[in-house]
Each structure stands twice: as C-alpha cells, then as structure tokens.
Amino acid sequence: MRTIRRKSRNKTRSIKRNKTRMKTKPTIESQKKLVLSLLREFKWPRTQRPNVVRPSQVEKSEKGGYEGFVLGIVTSWAGKGSRSGYRKMLSMKTREPKYKKLFNETKKLMRLKDPKFKFTSIQYNKNNRAARHRDAKNVGVSYIVGLGDYTGGELIVFDENEKNPVKNDIKDKFYSFNGSKYPHETAPYKGERYTIVFYST
Numbered sequence: 001m002r003t004i005r006r007k008s009r010n011k012t013r014s015i016k017r018n019k020t021r022m023k024t025k026p027t028i029e030s031q032k033k034l035v036l037s038l039l040r041e042f043k044w045p046r047t048q049r050p051n052v053v054r055p056s057q058v059e060k061s062e063k064g065g066y067e068g069f070v071l072g073i074v075t076s077w078a079g080k081g082s083r084s085g086y087r088k089m090l091s092m093k094t095r096e097p098k099y100k101k102l103f104n105e106t107k108k109l110m111r112l113k114d115p116k117f118k119f120t121s122i123q124y125n126k127n128n129r130a131a132r133h134r135d136a137k138n139v140g141v142s143y144i145v146g147l148g149d150y151t152g153g154e155l156i157v158f159d160e161n162e163k164n165p166v167k168n169d170i171k172d173k174f175y176s177f178n179g180s181k182y183p184h185e186t187a188p189y190k191g192e193r194y195t196i197v198f199y200s201t
Contacts, residue, residue, distance in 0.1 A: 031109045032172065036147045038102045039194050044126050045069050045093075052130040066128040069093055071103040072121035075137050075201055088201060091121075110143065110198050113174050117143060123197040129153075130186040132162070135179035135199065142179045142199035146170040153189030157182050170195070 026034070044067035053066055074091045077084065093099045106122055119142075135142065146153060154167040155175060162183050168175050177184070179199070 026108065026112065028109070028112045031105070031112055032145075032147060035102070035105050035109055035196070036194065038105060039124070039126070039147065042102070051133045051136075052128070054129060054131045067126040068124055068128060070121055070123050071099055071106075072119075073201055074121065088120075106196060109145075109196075114143070117198070118200065119143075119198040120200045121198075123195075123199065125195045125197075127193055128186070128195075129188065130184075132156075132158070132183050132185040134181070134183050137201050138180045138199045140178065140180075140200055141176050142197055143174050143176050144170055144195055144197045145172070145174045147172065147194045147196070148192040150189050150191030150193040152187055153193050154187040155184060156187055157184045 046065045047068040047070075048065040049068070070091055071094045072091065073088050075086050075088055076091075078087045078089065094103060102124075103122065106124075110117060110119065144155060146155075148171075150171065153171065155170050156165045156167055157177055158165050160181060167187060168177075179197075
C-alpha cells in the first residue's frame with residue numbers, strides 16, 4: 001500500500017514539474033510582452049543624438065534629445081592626454097542593477113528570434129520619430145523591432161543614394177537591414193511607440 005502511495009506521489013510531482021516547465025518556457029510573443037512591460041515601468045533617461053532628432057522635436061523639448069539609451073558595448077571617449085581617444089567599452093548603465101534585468105530579458109528575446117545572430121549592443125528608444133540618418137558606428141546588419149500601442153511609425157529605408165524609400169512595418173515584427181549603409185527614418189505615428197535595435201559596434 002505504501003509503495004502504491006509513493007508511486008502516486010512521485011507521479012503527481014512529476015506532472016507538476018512538467019507543467020511548471022511548460023509554463024515557464026518562453027515564446028517570442030511572451031518575451032515581447034515581458035520586455036514591453038519592463039520598458040513601460042522604466043524611468044527613461046534622455047540621450048543626445050543630434051543626427052536622429054528632428055528640429056521640431058528640439059523646439060518642443062527644453063531638455064533636448066529624446067528618451068533613449070544603449071546597453072552593452074559602446075564607443076566612447078576615454079582616457080586623458082596622450083592616452084585619450086575613442087574606445088569600445090561596456091556602457092555604464094549596463095553595470096547598473098536596474099538595467100540588468102531589461103538587458104538580460106531583451107537578449108533572451110533575440111535568442112528566441114535568431115539564436116545565430118551576433119550583436120554587441122542594444123539601443124532602446126521611446127516615442128522618437130527618428131530623422132533620416134545612417135548609423136555611423138554600427139557594423140553590418142542590425143535587427144529592429146517596434147513594441148507598444150501605436151499606429152503608423154513604419155521604418156522607412158532608402159537606397160544608398162537616399163532615393164526609392166520603402167516603408168517597413170516593424171510593429172511587433174523584427175526587421176533586419178544595414179543601417180550604416182542605408183539611410184532610414186521613422187514615419188509619423190500616433191500612440192506609445194518603443195523600438196529596440198540589436199547591433200554590433
């Protein structure tokens with residue numbers, strides 16, 4: 001009788017463990033929702049990127065720039081005197097505890113989408129209608145995805161001569177392109193719009 005009860009208990013535990021594993025295994029959709037919830041909770045810092053900020057945005061904001069930041073490797077000025085210069089280093093924010101969870105969960109999102117894609121950095125943007133620009137410090141192909149409750153906001157990509165614009169719907173969709181080679185900008189939009197860019201520097 002005891003043996004039957006033990007087997008029954010073991011079977012019940014095994015079923016519970018399997019159910020737990022099934023529940024905790026993330027999908028691309030569930031991971032996007034998790035990352036979006038983290039982005040919504042965040043108190044966003046402002047970033048100064050003159051090449052992506054439209055003149056109309058500068059006029060509206062006394063603080064300048066827009067809400068955004070980079071986690072991972074950045075190219076930054078460091079050192080003093082003869083030792084100074086641009087170097088690749090881990091961004092200061094990446095080392096802060098409040099950013100770590102977001103960074104780790106966003107990396108998981110890309111692993112679910114394309115486990116073979118290699119990147120060093122992640123750019124986060126909030127409610128920014130980017131002006132036409134090239135990503136001068138990026139190397140090779142980048143991935144971008146749009147999250148949030150918005151309409152419009154397509155990614156417009158031009159050819160190398162800044163002609164033949166093509167609109168790409170990136171809302172809840174991943175799109176890959178070479179942002180250092182092809183000029184691109186954001187179409188007008190309404191609502192709450194976040195974009196995440198995975199790239200190498």
